[in-house]
Amino acid sequence: MQANGQTISGEMNLQVQSIDPATDSVAMQTIINVAGQSRAENSTARLSEFSNLASSVAYVVANCASSGGQTEVVATASGNIQACKISTRNGTQVGFAWIADVKFGWVKQDISDSASGVRTIILFRNQN
DSSP, X not given: OEETTEEOOEEEEEEEEEEETTTTEEEEEEEEEETXXXXXXXXXXXXXXXXXXXXXXXXXXXXXXXXXXXXXXXXXXXXXXXXXXXXXXXXXXXXXXXXXXXXXXXEEEEEEETTTOOXXXXXXXXXX
């Protein structure tokens, strides 16, 4: 994020807590670390949604250039990851996402919000 013209970087750690095929649910915990402070959030998602996500990520990675992206190496705590950098837009937020064949598909995201002037850079650390 940018505050008073300074960039503040953070890390988002996604952890799968449990998977229950009988109820089609995945329990996850997201831990966000920014400027030495941590916040944890618990959430659930439908297990069936991940099969759609996996096929979409696989398509983008396999067809990076034809999907409008470019291949780049992203340095992470786990090592360098070959990813597809694509542009993103959501209302007043524009930026880039780096997609790769990793759990949840996301490696890095860099977003600027023209309405608030805030820039957010997130490096995802995917764990089991």
